[in-house]
Amino acid sequence: MKKPVKTTPQYAGLLRRFAAMSYDSLLLIALLIFATAPVTLFTGGEATRSGNPFVTTWLFMVSFLFFAWFWTHGGQTLGMRAWKIRLQQEDGRAVTLWQALLRFITGLPAWVVFGLGVFLCSSPGADHLPAVLQKLETLPCAVLLAPGSLWLIVDHWPNSWRDRFTQTQVLDVREETASAKAPK
Numbered sequence: 001m002k003k004p005v006k007t008t009p010q011y012a013g014l015l016r017r018f019a020a021m022s023y024d025s026l027l028l029i030a031l032l033i034f035a036t037a038p039v040t041l042f043t044g045g046e047a048t049r050s051g052n053p054f055v056t057t058w059l060f061m062v063s064f065l066f067f068a069w070f071w072t073h074g075g076q077t078l079g080m081r082a083w084k085i086r087l088q089q090e091d092g093r094a095v096t097l098w099q100a101l102l103r104f105i106t107g108l109p110a111w112v113v114f115g116l117g118v119f120l121c122s123s124p125g126a127d128h129l130p131a132v133l134q135k136l137e138t139l140p141c142a143v144l145l146a147p148g149s150l151w152l153i154v155d156h157w158p159n160s161w162r163d164r165f166t167q168t169q170v171l172d173v174r175e176e177t178a179s180a181k182a183p184k
Contacts, residue, residue, distance in 0.1 A: 012085035012170040023079030035062040068100040106162040
């Protein structure tokens with residue numbers, strides 16, 4: 001009788017994570033555009049003002065539900081499935097709704113800073129920006145573009161700080177997929 005071979009998990013690399021995030025970002029943008037349609041029913045077809053708390057809350061909930069559904073049902077968003085990476089608990093079980101919420105919320109600061117970095121790096125001048133953002137323009141774009149992912153590079157542990165916080169891991173499942181397709 002063969003003894004089961006215990007293998008160490010193959011963690012997903014930074015480039016695969018970025019590729020999946022890029023793919024999922026496009027899908028989420030499309031979903032958010034679609035999700036604004038019901039809002040127009042309440043405004044008589046008029047555009048809402050920027051910062052409307054109802055619309056902001058609605059789009060936040062839609063974004064969370066997008067990720068939470070995929071993470072709790074198979075551990076893969078469509079982008080993660082395309083790039084063959086999977087989110088799971090450290091013991092291999094599916095992520096719980098609570099872990100999905102914590103993961104979503106702890107990822108927001110990195111996305112806000114990343115978005116701010118994209119905005120500042122793509123704007124030609126800071127004259128039209130508020131004084132606080134004008135001060136940030138002197139920072140190199142890289143400082144604002146990658147803080148959430150910087151931990152993956154600096155830390156010796158293969159998962160990010162939010163993986164640690166939520167006790168989850170993002171695995172590279174290319175070998176699992178290949179072995180499932182191989183004839184037996």
